[in-house]
Amino acid sequence: MIPRRTILSGLAAMTAAGCTPRQPVSTAMTYPIAPPPPDRATMGLDAVIDLSRSVTVADFRAVRRSGILGVIHKATEGGDYLDTAYAGRWPQAEAAGLLWGAYHFGTGQTSGARQAAYFLSVARPGPRTLLALDLEANENNPGNSMRLDQAEEFVQAVAAATGRLPIVYVHPTWANGDPLPNSGLSLGARITPDSPVARCGLWIADYHDSPEVPIGWETTGWRLWQYAGDESVAKPAYGQTNIVQGVSHCDRNLFNGDAGELQSFWGAG
Structure with a gap:
């Protein structure tokens, strides 16, 4: 998600951030960017981006022409914060032919059920709206990170x-309850296969050549893999990539399947 990934991005300091290039990189570029296909292209469909209001969106039609099929946008955080760009961008994206999704950034400030109710009240999902929980360390206030019991309550609510489980965005280290290398923070518990969270589709955040699947999802694997991000002016690749036209920057995600399977997955989670 954007722009809270200093901790997660630190896990892949040797992997540069940015939108995946599909054309030769100019020799004038001095900063590295995310490794290009074919290595990742063989592992999934590179057609999903995630955004928040920190991203400038000039034209969703240009996003669609760049080969993107789905957009997951931040809707809420905690129990009282809403992304003011969410509501206005939804109809624009769908008018451009893009699938629309909404994510909630979980915090520890209130119960998972209350956060779910707030999220749904803002996201107002239709049957084709992908729903997602962003379960990660709260970089700005680590003590206010969502706990596992709150995440379980959220997905159940x-x-x-809605009759659908959300997908869950999580880093493998966080999901396994291990300390993050740079901060020592941890979820404090391991997500096991019998957790309600592990019944959700896995949206794995891992900026390496291939994703590590957490223990809770060992038998089911990942559905979305966020393999690169370009989230702020502090990142060396910021503004250096423009393969996804129509946006100032973006996080990139592979879908574990083809375009037809993505269409089916989007409505079912």
């Missing part, structure tokens, strides 16, 4: 209200 969303399922009860």
